[in-house]
Amino acid sequence: MIIELYRAKSLIRHFAYTADIFFNPYQGCYHDCVYCRGKSDDYYLHEDFGDRIKVKINAPELLEKYFQSKGHFSSSNTHVTLDDFFSPSNNVIPSTKQPSKFMLFIGGGVCDVYQPAEKEFELTRQLLQHAHEYNFPVTIITKSDLVLRDLDLLQKINKDSYASVSVTITFADDEIREIFEPRSSSTQERYSALTILRKSGIHGGIYFVPVLPWIGDTEENMHSIYKMAKSSGAEYVVCGGLSLKPGKYKEDFMNTIKAHFSSLYSKYVQLYGNNNKYGYPDSSYVQKTGVIDPALKGYKMCKDYNLPYMIPRHIQQGLIEENVKWAESLYEIAHLKEDLLRGSWREVRDFRKSSAIVEVLRKPLSKMSRGEIQALPVPKISSTHILELATKGKSTYLEKLRNDVNTLV
Numbered sequence: 001m002i003i004e005l006y007r008a009k010s011l012i013r014h015f016a017y018t019a020d021i022f023f024n025p026y027q028g029c030y031h032d033c034v035y036c037r038g039k040s041d042d043y044y045l046h047e048d049f050g051d052r053i054k055v056k057i058n059a060p061e062l063l064e065k066y067f068q069s070k071g072h073f074s075s076s077n078t079h080v081t082l083d084d085f086f087s088p089s090n091n092v093i094p095s096t097k098q099p100s101k102f103m104l105f106i107g108g109g110v111c112d113v114y115q116p117a118e119k120e121f122e123l124t125r126q127l128l129q130h131a132h133e134y135n136f137p138v139t140i141i142t143k144s145d146l147v148l149r150d151l152d153l154l155q156k157i158n159k160d161s162y163a164s165v166s167v168t169i170t171f172a173d174d175e176i177r178e179i180f181e182p183r184s185s186s187t188q189e190r191y192s193a194l195t196i197l198r199k200s201g202i203h204g205g206i207y208f209v210p211v212l213p214w215i216g217d218t219e220e221n222m223h224s225i226y227k228m229a230k231s232s233g234a235e236y237v238v239c240g241g242l243s244l245k246p247g248k249y250k251e252d253f254m255n256t257i258k259a260h261f262s263s264l265y266s267k268y269v270q271l272y273g274n275n276n277k278y279g280y281p282d283s284s285y286v287q288k289t290g291v292i293d294p295a296l297k298g299y300k301m302c303k304d305y306n307l308p309y310m311i312p313r314h315i316q317q318g319l320i321e322e323n324v325k326w327a328e329s330l331y332e333i334a335h336l337k338e339d340l341l342r343g344s345w346r347e348v349r350d351f352r353k354s355s356a357i358v359e360v361l362r363k364p365l366s367k368m369s370r371g372e373i374q375a376l377p378v379p380k381i382s383s384t385h386i387l388e389l390a391t392k393g394k395s396t397y398l399e400k401l402r403n404d405v406n407t408l409v
C-alpha cells in the first residue's frame, strides 16, 4: 500500500436539496472490492485505487472550519462572546440557540473510512471527535470492524444527538466474500461488529449492496443475510443491485467472474452486454430470463422478516417530528418510484425535493392553512399529496404505490 499525505483545499460535499453534508478523509480504498464503483472512470479517482491511498491530513481542521463558518461553536470552547447568546433575528431576547444542525455522512463518496490506513492516521476518529464537540449527528457506512475502536465516541454522540452505522454485508459465505471483497473484514467480523454496535445502542443496519446476480441473490444467501439482520438487532436492510459502468473496472469484474464462476460468465456477458453508460443491466434480458430484481426481492424479504427496507429518518434537533414523518412518506414515494417501479427521474427528483422542503418547515403541516400549504415552494406534482398528508394524515398515492409493488413481488 502506498500512502500519500496531502493537505486538501476542500473537504465538504453537499447533498441536493438538504443541508446534510458528506466528506471523506481518504481517497482510494485498500479494501479493493472487485465491484467497487470508485474504480469506474467516472469517479476521476486515480487508477491504482486499491493500492495508493491519498490521506487528507487536514480533514478534521477543514470540518471544524466549516462548522465555524456556519455559526456553530464547540461545547469545549470557553471563549464564547456575548454575540453567541443573542439571536440574530431578535437582539432583545437572550438565546443560546445555534443554527440548525444537519447530518454528517462520514465516508460519503466511495472510500471506506475504516480501511487499514485509518488504524494509523485516526482521521475518522478525529472527525467523530469534532462531531461530538459540536454536537452533530453522524452516520457511517463500512465493511470493517475497526469501527468498534470508536465505540466510545459513537456512544457519546448517540447520547447527545444520533449516531448510526450501516455495515455492508453482501455474502454469507466467507469464501465468496473473499473473492469479491478480498481485503475487508470477514462476514463474521462484520456481523459481530453490527451486533456489538446495536447492543451498545448505536443505530444501524445492513447495507446489502450490491446483490450479485446468481451469486448474491440465491435463496440461501439472501435468507442468511436477513437472518443475520434479525439476530444482530439491525434496524433495516437496504438491498440493491449491481451496476457495471463500461471501462476497465468492468473488464476486471468480468474476468473475476470468468475465473471463479465460469458457468455464469456468458450470462453476465448478456446481462451487462448493453454497455449502458450508468452500468444498468439489460432490461430485456432481465425480463426474458427472470433474473431476480434485488430491490424487489429485498422489499419482500424485509416484509417477511419484519424489517424496514429504508433507513429510518433521524429527527434532528430543531425539526418538527410530524413534518419529518411526512417528509419520510414523500421520500418513500420517490424511493418506490425510483428503485422498484422505475418511474420517471423527474418525478423522483420532485418528490425528493418536496421531502426536503417539508422536513424543515417551521410549523407543523397539520396546523397550516390550505392557503399556506398551497403557497409552499414545492414542485407541483407533490402539492396535492402534501395537502392530503396535512389534512388526512395519510397518502393514498403512497398506499397505491405500495400495493403496486406488492403485486410485483
Ligand code: SF4
Residues within 6 Å of the ligand: 029, 030, 031, 032, 033, 035, 036, 037, 038, 110, 111, 112, 143, 184
Ligand atoms: S469498501 Fe467500499 S469503497 Fe472500499 S473498495 Fe470496497 S466498495 Fe469500494
